[in-house]
Amino acid sequence: RKEVEQDPGPFNVPEGATVAFNCTYSNSASQSFFWYRQDCRKEPKLLMSVYSSGNEDGRFTAQLNRASQYISLLIRDSKLSDSATYLCVVGRGGRRALTFGSGTRLQVQP
Amino acid sequence: GAGVSQSPSNKVTEKGKDVELRCDPISGHTALYWYRQRLGQGLEFLIYFQGNSAPDKSGLPSDRFSAERTGESVSTLTIQRTQQEDSAVYLCASSLTAQETQYFGPGTRLLVL
Secondary structure, rough: OEEEEOOOOOOEEEEOOOOEEEEEOOOOOEEEEEEEEOOOOOHOOOEEEOOOEEEEOEEEEEEEEEOOOEOOOOOOEEEEEOOOOEEEEEEOOOOOOOOOOOOEEEEEOO | OOOOEEOOOOEEOOOOOOOEEEEEOOOOOEEEEEEOOOOOOOOOOEEEOOOOOOOOOOOOOOOOOOEOOOOOOOOOEEEEEOOHHHHHEEEEEEEOOOOOOOOOOOOEEEEEE
């Protein structure tokens, strides 16, 4: 089983739609959680960190469920510019490197 | 400030040749990572440097791959006797410490003919 699993998609949604992605992680000792965004043929960039209490940044809301070991990302009022691959990232703490999921592809259509 | 830089941005080589890819991390970042991303695929972890600790080489796919880092600065990834399946984008990232946000460079696109 992969350490971080994501539905690869693609998720095809119309502009203005609300879309949600989930990600599951296998190691219950994981301590830090992030969502990154990767545009086509570009490098990944941090979208937002995920905190235990959940956090929101404009149209983006991230949630963490430690009991079920999953992280979610909700995008409201989708824009064409939201089309990208969204990478779920998990850290186990200490000196270990972060683990990246394979990503979920979102295509927002006009 | 300056971000992570990588060179070259593109590299075309012939099968069997050696290539060297360079990464300049953000100044002050103790952690540096190399990833490989094949077309349409996710990130594949290769190697990770943290300060003066022994690097985590667990992701290197074969002994043709090696990497070095000078102190907490420049890193080079070397691929010896390149094969066509080595064709990919090689991404470097750095972070202040291991568990913090990773900042990626633009990558080196390697094509092995």
